[in-house]
Every structure is written in structure tokens, then in C-alpha cells.
Amino acid sequence: MGGTDCGAYRAGLGVYAIGRLAGAEAAELFAHLRGCxxxxxxxxxxxxxxELLAHCVPAREGAGRGPRTGASRTGLSGACAYGSRGPGRSR
Incomplete structure (x- = not known):
């Protein structure tokens, strides 16, 4: 690892793996990968x-554009649904 903080790069690995990380972030991660x-x-x-998921999950029209939680379906944002302190932390 050469003393590099991988935590800053690990968050982008999944996006990079599916070819969706672009620009300077992709170039920076690519440079990091050479030495890590x-x-x-x-x-x-x-x-x-x-690759496995691409072959297992049937393609859906408009995939990834629909609501992901019940809160989204009701028009509530995540902050409204869980409060500013997160789920289960109402105090």
C-alpha cells in the first residue's frame, strides 16, 4: 500500500468496477491501484x-429510476423518515 490511505479510494471501487467512475476520480483511483x-x-x-449480477438479474426498463424505500414512495426524504439522528434515535 505504500502508506497510502486506502479508505479514500475504497468507496469508489464499486463504482469503478462497473465502469461508472469518471474524470479525475477515475484517474486518481487508477493511479492508486497501480501501487496497491x-x-x-x-x-x-x-x-x-x-459480472455475476449482470447475468443473474433480468434487465428492467427504467431500472434504477424508481423509489428505493417506502419513504420515497410517500414523498418523504430520508431525513424526514429517520430524523436527523438516524433510525431508532429519536432522543
């Missing part, structure tokens, strides 16, 4: 998972 075997190994695993 653990991140390259994790990227390889994420790419395998993405």
Missing part, C-alpha cells in the same frame, strides 16, 4: 460480483 495490491484484489472481487 489489496485494492486491486478487492477490485477484482467486485468485478466478479458485478
Amino acid at each position: 495490491p489489496p485494492c486491486r484484489a478487492e477490485l477484482a472481487e467486485l468485478r466478479r460480483v458485478a
